[in-house]
Amino acid sequence: MAKKPRVKVPKSAKKGEQIQIKTLISHKMETGTRKNKKTGKLIPRMIINTFSCSFNGKELLKATLHPSVAANPYFAFYAKATESGTFDFVWTDDAGKTVSASSKMTVA
Amino acid sequence: MKKTSLIKQIVMFAGFGVLVAACAPKEEALKSGYDWAIPETQAMQDDDFSNPAFMWVDIGNDEWSKTDGEAGKSCADCHGADGSSMKGKSNMYPVYNKDDKKLRSIQDEVNNCRTNRMKAKAWKWESDQMLGMAAFIRTQSRDMPINVAVDGDAAPFFEAGKEFYETRRGGLDMACTHCHVDFPGVKIRANVLTNGLGNGFPTYRLKWQKIGSLHRRFRGCNKNIRAQPFKQGSDEYTNLELYLNHRAKGVMNESPSVRN
Numbered sequence: 001m002a003k004k005p006r007v008k009v010p011k012s013a014k015k016g017e018q019i020q021i022k023t024l025i026s027h028k029m030e031t032g033t034r035k036n037k038k039t040g041k042l043i044p045r046m047i048i049n050t051f052s053c054s055f056n057g058k059e060l061l062k063a064t065l066h067p068s069v070a071a072n073p074y075f076a077f078y079a080k081a082t083e084s085g086t087f088d089f090v091w092t093d094d095a096g097k098t099v100s101a102s103s104k105m106t107v108a
Numbered sequence: 109m110k111k112t113s114l115i116k117q118i119v120m121f122a123g124f125g126v127l128v129a130a131c132a133p134k135e136e137a138l139k140s141g142y143d144w145a146i147p148e149t150q151a152m153q154d155d156d157f158s159n160p161a162f163m164w165v166d167i168g169n170d171e172w173s174k175t176d177g178e179a180g181k182s183c184a185d186c187h188g189a190d191g192s193s194m195k196g197k198s199n200m201y202p203v204y205n206k207d208d209k210k211l212r213s214i215q216d217e218v219n220n221c222r223t224n225r226m227k228a229k230a231w232k233w234e235s236d237q238m239l240g241m242a243a244f245i246r247t248q249s250r251d252m253p254i255n256v257a258v259d260g261d262a263a264p265f266f267e268a269g270k271e272f273y274e275t276r277r278g279g280l281d282m283a284c285t286h287c288h289v290d291f292p293g294v295k296i297r298a299n300v301l302t303n304g305l306g307n308g309f310p311t312y313r314l315k316w317q318k319i320g321s322l323h324r325r326f327r328g329c330n331k332n333i334r335a336q337p338f339k340q341g342s343d344e345y346t347n348l349e350l351y352l353n354h355r356a357k358g359v360m361n362e363s364p365s366v367r368n
Contacts, residue, residue: 004163004166006157022158024157024158024163026163029317070314071317071318072163072317074158074160
């Protein structure tokens, strides 16, 4: 997970408005079922297994990912704007490595 | 007996059709691979956010202002803070270069600036940095038509590229033309053949699950017919790129595209 994740959250929204959130992260999502062509050995599984999004510390969404998810997972989902605050995004892979990003939104 | 003569007639008729088609003036620009892509793939490309290739454009953007090499310079020091000075340029590539006495692709220009002007290490063709920089530069000319010069000093290289394109090779003894000129729109295994243009490169290929160069695609198309592939950045592939971009004249640059 070398590259910066991409996150798109509106900077501002009206109270009660439904907003769209998009995230994209680079990850090879190695399935664990592929073989190394030269050695014939299985390439160990290495995927992002969890993605979560919270708003002002409260969990909004948590996703469990499986090996059939393609490389560079993309998520798009919706939330209702209630108050100003911060979205926190966390991706965790099989090695326990996490990458996080956050994004602020003001609600008027 | 009657059957054979009927077939003969059909063959003759079809032959005539080809002749007529070949004589018709060819003014209209060819279609982009985008036009044959399924709606889901098109949608991925339409939204810069959902287009994963933009993760590499971000890398290119970062590298643009990074100081590197013994000269202590960044691209931005000479070419301006953002990439806008590159607008329109990549669509004219490859171009003939007097010092090299041959064609230069955008990647060659980048490495020339890195090694000669920045005294930094050249980037590998298929590295994240080079793909990112090529995508970043080409994106500046997006929605502008591909427009290469094939006359003057470029002419012999164009001819070499054309010859490569039309030459049969490999175990299947096929030329590029046999797929991309004769059968666009026709299915070949799970793929729909297109005009095979380079207007969207570097492209995020779903099969590769990453971004890749046009020359990587050439290698794939060579290997598929069991022909010996050339190296990325080789003279053969750079000449071929010029011929391909001539075929794509007037087609919009849509780099970085998404393909299956």
